[in-house]
Amino acid sequence: MTTETDRETIQQPGPYFGEFGGRFVPESLVAALDELTAEWEAAKADPAFAAELTALHRDYTGRPSIITEVPRFAEHAGGARIILKREDLNHTGSHKINNVLGQALLTKRIGKTRIIAETGAGQHGVATATAAALFGLDCVIYMGEVDTERQALNVARMRLLGAEVIPVTTGSRTLKDAINDAMRDWVTNVETTNYVFGTVAGPHPFPAMVRDLQRIIGDEARAQVLDLTGSLPTAVAACVGGGSNAMGIFTAFIDDPDVALYGYEAAGDGADTPRNAATITKGRPGVLHGARSYMLQDEDGQTLESHSISAGLDYPGVGPEHAWLSDIGRAHYLPITDTQAMSALRLLARTEGIIPAIESAHALAGALDLGRELGPEATILVNLSGRGDKDMTTAGEWFDLIDRDAEQM
């Protein structure tokens, strides 16, 4: 364990996390980022804001989310205890709502009337559309065309909620291109519009602000696990796309040097094939979407297309705080293939009656490996970041579950 963890807190406030982070954006956005930074600092210090957010978490999202121990699943993990933090039970079906409600309240506070967001799996888009409906804000969601096809159910949900969904047809037509178009919209409409960013990437203040809004996951889970087991977990596991659910659960444990932190990246066909999204494992430091962090890129600094069966992890970048936690050795980042994730997804369904999101299944697959490595004395806390309903078409194809005749009728 590093000596940094002996200090009071090693957590960095931003804009920089070691050599990572910053604001690599067009000048036109600086005023909006400054405003957002100042408003977020003010809101954090305002008890009325905290009270309003807490009430929404309780009365709307259904927080605190429970923890569930999964012994039948854990039998496949070398006998280690496995405990799930059930973000899948939140309203809208994932952790994304925690962040969105905070940013939507902030939008009201700033006095803007329109929110925009990027989305990959559609979970952040659904959460944003939900908050827009709740607060009476105009809402536009940018989503790569590839993702609108593989997450068609979520497109319908967003539209039903009253949001406009714009399929993005440039570049790789996935999450990274949706972020580009959302940034272009923001530059153009910044006077009326707030960009509700969905993860701990992007320019400052997003990595710090989204982490602050997601840390409720770990704050709750740390107390819940202590209550259940009488001690802290041996390890905490989460999937990492941009990294918001992982930072949300890691933050509460970051100054507990005996708790190991594991982030699982999407390795697609395999980290040693070109078809992966394992940014920290396979990438190099660079600048993408406003921050310096690890990214998948060619020798000229052109962003490479990422590949994962999971739309929410199919991103060639990662939040700067994760880059830093990896570099200082406080957290470990490991690749999980499509096949490993899908097997873990089915295993949890068959042994515990819980169908996770494919994103979250990457953390479950990681926990299976980790349990076998750490042995039966270990307790592993897994962030179950979302539920699998949105993924049934993908899972149906993967496991050949859909009756072909029925499909044709």
Add this chain to the structure above:
Amino acid sequence: MTTSYTSAVRDTIATRRDEASGALIAYLPVGFPDLATSIDAAVALVQNGVDILELGLPYSDPVMDGAVIQAATQQALANGFKLRHAFEAVAEVRRQVDAPVLLMTYWNPVLQYGVDRFADDLATAGGAGLITPDLIPDEGRVWLDASDRAGLDRVFLSAPSSSDERLRRSVELSRGFVYAVSTMGITGARADVDQAARGLVERLRAAGGDSVCVGLGISTAEQVAEVLEYADGAIVGSVFVRALAEGGVAAAAEAAARLAEGTSAR
């Protein structure tokens, strides 16, 4: 801009302000539709009244660009654009015509190439400097040092939303000219050049800016003339890219001749 360093870009702008109403600065992406044609087109623009060239380096994630330039740079990348082509293009254009050539580039390609190495290779190719749409001075320490060392221009952007303090920094640290973004938005032709441009240039003047060029949305000779009533240069991009896409080098040359008329109206 207080050092003894001389900038061909700055001098050209000053000269054109004396001779006419100001400078016409043209953007074209390197490698679109292919490397050779992009070089021919850039040369043709200068031969038809463009004073300064701004060659764009195609990049996978161009957040400041609208549909026309996005499509062109995406095609350049699909056709195999590599960073070294940018230096080749600068050298070849400089061999054929005398106008100063800036590169417009997003930051990551420079970072990956190595900031010092990029500066050296650009200087060797005869390039004048860089316009950096996603590098603000706050993050630019390494580039400030490298451009000082290599004697290159550095053009930072300023926007209608920028604070007075930021405009002062931009004026102080930019060399060649300060790029005034005419409107809150991305590249692309617009029917009207925003009134915000005039206000921004006035604020840049108050901050000490004596070489200020306006870009984003300028597409006609009338708009060029209008902008040059208060600014030192007018920057035009999407119109030339569209002309090149639709009618080849001849159409781009024609567009240059047409827009250059906007510089003579006094």
